[in-house]
Amino acid sequence: MIRVRGLNKWFGEHHVLHDVDLDVARGEVVVVIGPSGSGKSTLCRCLNRLEAADSGEILVDGVPVPAEGRELARLRADVGMVFQSFNLFQHKTVLENVMLAPMKVRGVSRAEAGRTAHELLARVGIAEQAGKQPARLSGGQQQRAAIARALAMRPKAMLFDEPTSALDPEMVGEVLDVMTGLAADGMTMVVVTHEMGFARRAADRVVFMDGGRIVETGEPNAFFDSPRTDRARDFLAKVLTH
């Protein structure tokens, strides 16, 4: 589904991604973990070209990610993305947030977009918030609305860039529940997160990054119980103690 080969990315002098290779199969849930600054968010943002990589190739569904223009927009329409800071459109209601892209990008009628939006908002458990402006919602509700907005495009894959990092602790669960449900439904997902519990529970594979490289990758139980590299062992010792 997603195939990354030899990806390199610099921010000025800083080499943030170092020859990264990654494959994500259809229906697979890959959770990317690692310390801050390890390049995991950048990797995620490169997958739909919100960041342009400096070298290497990315194929989505067998097609190289286009550099720009309408083809790039078409690819992005098929790859949903959920951001750390939600990024709901502040001037539109929650319902309009979910309806906008299907109407403008897919040419879906207003009536049908509205129906789908109501269904999706119900699915993520915030049906009664449909008419409100995003700022009136709690963080957890906003993030669930953002997931509904991405799902409204019926994406082939979903990217999650630290979806719970900006949430109060008691709201993390409701968002992770929605994501776990998606994973169970067979959605192809790349999830950048610090939620080790989610990684263990929902991931098919864990990718551990450090210093812009993929250091270790493996099935979650094996990875968490017996990491092969010192760096991963060190990282897990720090995050799993509390």
Place this chain on the structure above:
Amino acid sequence: MSALFDHLPEFWQGLVVTLQMTMTSFAGAAVVGLVIVAMRVGPVPVLRRVATVYVETLQNLPLLVLLVLAVFGLPEIGLKAGLTTTAIVVIALYEGAYIAEALRSGVNAISAGQGEAARALGLTFGQSLRHVVLPQALRTVVQPIGNIFIALTMNTSLAAAVGVVELTAAANRVNLLEAQPIPIFVGAGLAYAAIAAGAGFVTGRLERRLAVAR
């Protein structure tokens, strides 16, 4: 005071021309501003450059110079239009640069995540600008744009210098007959003040109506 009231028809004529110039050139400036800001924040380097040069050029030249150049220069190269029309176009192009800058500050005030989210959903750059970024940017710059409207209203009086008989020129003509500058120009000034006050009232209302919870 009679100097003012004896010549009400002339004043009225001048005021009508001033209002016409204000409205049409503001509408033109709004269009110019939108186009320029779209080019300036867009992804095409050459359009960004063109828009930057446009803004820098028009902001750095006095409007009066532009008016004189257009009124006397354009006929030389075979472009002939009515005085008022020429003045309206020049003012629209000039104020368009200011509107573009006000809009750009509004665009910069919107978090980058808004545009990213729009593009991540598959909206093209133009669509994300039109449906997501600009509607929010506009809300943040209602007041500066109101100020530009007021400045534009005052700037239409410069057209008097190139022969357009708008409010200031009308007042000047009446003064040549009556030689009572104080009541005549105070009267004209009050008319400008009324337009500006109206604009202030409208922008205040708009700002409250369009407020977005953040």
